Amino acid sequence: MEVESLEIKNITKKYITKSDEVMAVDNVSYKFLSGKFYAIMGHSGSGKSTLISILGTLEVPTSGSCIIGKKDISNLSDEKLSKIRNKNIGFIFQNYALDPNLKSYENVILPMYINEKIKKEDRKNKAIELLKYVNLEARIEHYPRELSGGEQQRVAIARALANDPDIILADEPTGNLDEKNEEIIFDILKKISISGRTVIVVSHNNNILKYADVVLYMQNGKLGVKNEG
Amino acid sequence: MKGNSLKEISLKHLFKKENALFITIITILILIIYVLLTISNLVIDYYYSMNRYNYLARTLIVEKGDKSEKDLDDISNIKHVVANVSNKYYNEFFAPILERDEGQLAIGAIINKKDLKIVKGRSPENLNEIVIPVKFCPYNEFDIEKDKFINGNKLIGSTFTIKSDKSVNYNLDHDDPKYLEMMDKRETVTLTIVGTYDSTANLVEADTAFATIKTIDNLKSPYHGGHGVIDSDGNSIFYNDEYVDRMIRVDSYKNLDYVKNELTKQGFDFWEAMSIDLMEFLTILLVPLVVSIILLIVTFVLIKNFINKKLNNRHTTLGLLKAIGYTNKDIKKLEFTENIIITLFCALVSFIIYFIVYLVVTKNFLAIFNYYSFTVKIPLFLITVLLIFIIIFIKVINNRVTHNILKQNVMQLIKED
Structure with a gap:
């Protein structure tokens, strides 16, 4: 059953520079449902990354509200927003953003350190399970420098799933990958959405259209629906 | 629990090749400062003791x-x-x-x-x-x-x-x-x-x-x-x-x-x-004291540069920690823990070397002080004050640099390295 996991209402984000005022996101409203794979597409500078930052509580909108799990998070403190991010949202970045000094399973454990619900003795086992989920059981003890781009991104996906979040946000997750690895990554993200999570992916890559349930389009800060499955 | 987790993460970042030069230089500087403090303390102690006890x-x-x-x-x-x-x-x-x-x-x-x-x-x-x-x-x-x-x-x-x-x-x-x-x-x-x-x-x-x-x-x-x-x-x-x-x-x-x-x-x-001529003593005291202060300033500059460089090379990691739910306070604490462990490690190694040198020198070359029934003491108070200053300095610089980095857009930080 589809449940509303994330809603944005009249979100606006303005950046004021010395000479100008830039409207990165212009009065955007949308409801994201669980179990769906959303693609947000658009040209560079259309506001996609800003929107995903706001969805991920990494940026505070100039105006508007954001509701996660029926809770309005618009005016929460940094500490409370951090907790929400830790428990409800998993991030995947174009450059993988793995800690080079940590092994694969240690990178996956990173979000678990500040989740009191996961006991210390359970962390490693959970990390190994997640790495198996993304087909990396043979790379548990490897450092990022010993992995290919596709493998690193899969570790990043496992890390994003560390605290069982309801929402996965991915910003150009296949931007640095070849076609074969793109498909592997999109397959995994699709699998994650089918499991009941909300997956929102910002991408230039048209291959995503094969996987997305809903395709949204950003242009000049405004959000439009291209295709709603 | 969070504190122990932060220490676990810190320890994994600590003893890397790129920190080796910094650790070596700071260890040597702190060792020299220990020696100069001992000389300063000896001068003060001798003057004070002769006037009070002889x-x-x-x-x-x-x-x-x-x-x-x-x-x-x-x-x-x-x-x-x-x-x-x-x-x-x-x-x-x-x-x-x-x-x-x-x-x-x-x-x-x-x-x-x-x-x-x-x-x-x-x-x-x-x-x-x-x-x-x-x-x-x-x-x-x-x-x-x-x-x-x-x-x-x-x-x-x-x-x-x-x-x-x-x-x-x-x-x-x-x-x-x-x-x-x-x-x-x-x-x-x-x-x-x-x-x-x-x-x-x-x-x-x-x-x-x-x-x-x-x-x-x-x-x-x-x-x-x-x-x-x-x-x-x-x-x-x-x-x-x-x-x-x-x-x-x-x-x-x-x-x-x-x-x-x-x-x-x-x-x-x-x-x-x-x-005992006070002015003569003050003159003797001034030299090691002034040199200690200069070396301490050099140490502070090196520590500041190290922290700056380390944190500015870790924008992705800092941005990532923020994205996965670490608060600004957690991140500052994490970085502070790392920097303190490195510096205190340097201070400890320096102290061990200093102590060995102290034992050898006082037993073999400073027996003349024993003849005058005077003990060359380890200036524990001054060393403690020195370490407290260093810890406070690290905290201030760490907080300032981390704060400035975390003010930036998180997505931008992650993309930067």
Whole structure:
């Protein structure tokens, strides 16, 4: 059953520079449902990354509200927003953003350190399970420098799933990958959405259209629906 | 739980190749600062201790001049004066110990019992009884070596034999046959060791024994050497110089000025038995202190640059931590923990090296301080203050740099490295 996991209402984000005022996101409203794979597409500078930052509580909108799990998070403190991010949202970045000094399973454990619900003795086992989920059981003890781009991104996906979040946000997750690895990554993200999570992916890559349930389009800060499955 | 987690993460980042140069340089700098602080502390401690504990620092030699014996005796009535004796007892009596092949014994007079802290046995009461230091070194200070110290407690009950100068007239020419005959016929005196005293409590040389005034009278010549003139025939004449001046002991260094003022009011000429020039000490102190401060500034600059570089190379990691739910406070704490562990590791390694050097140097090259019953101390207080300053500095710089980084857009931070 589809449940509303994330809603944005009249979100606006303005950046004021010395000479100008830039409207990165212009009065955007949308409801994201669980179990769906959303693609947000658009040209560079259309506001996609800003929107995903706001969805991920990494940026505070100039105006508007954001509701996660029926809770309005618009005016929460940094500490409370951090907790929400830790428990409800998993991030995947174009450059993988793995800690080079940590092994694969240690990178996956990173979000678990500040989740009191996961006991210390359970962390490693959970990390190994997640790495198996993304087909990396043979790379548990490897450092990022010993992995290919596709493998690193899969570790990043496992890390994003560390605290069982309801929402996965991915910003150009296949931007640095070849076609074969793109498909592997999109397959995994699709699998994650089918499991009941909300997956929102910002991408230039048209291959995503094969996987997305809903395709949204950003242009000049405004959000439009291209295709709603 | 969060604190332990942060430590776990910190430890994984710590001892990497890129930190090796920083660790080496900071370790060396801190080691040098430890050494300079030890020198500074030694200078301060020596000056303070000599003035506070050495009884000569509260001793005045009052010249008789044209004053009567009664005038000199009345000095005892001045408040804080605890002893008023002939200046015969100012200098120790030196003599070789006949049972030993080398070395010497110095014997001082006990004019105020509080001057000595008896450790074992008792204070001398009878003729030819002496007390010696617990750490006894019957050698000249220029012959001092670390293994020449003897446990004085083990010598209690034994005797030393020396020659007395009681019958010698120092005013005679030392080539005079009469003088030589006197020296040959000197009486042999057997001294009995009845106790030991703590020489570190009054900073007396380790070759110094103490005896009653009667024993000193039995040992020392009544004349302390004369001065010569040439008569009209061209002959040398020595004049007797009897001991006519007085040695005054004051109860405390704090009251020395009071007694000096009183003596001045009464028209006496006097001089201090021991005077340590404060300006000279400050000059000696200034050099290691100034160099320590300069090196500390250099250390701070290096630490600041290290933290700046480290954090600016970790934008992705810092942005990631923020994205996965670490608060700004957590991230600052994480970075602070890493930086503190590295710096305290440097401080610890420095201290271990310093301690080994301290043991070797004080035992082998600074035995002269042991001869003067003075201990070169490790300046734990100054070292603690130094480390506190460093920790505070790291906290301030860490917070400032991390704060500035985390003000930036998180997505931008993650993309930066």
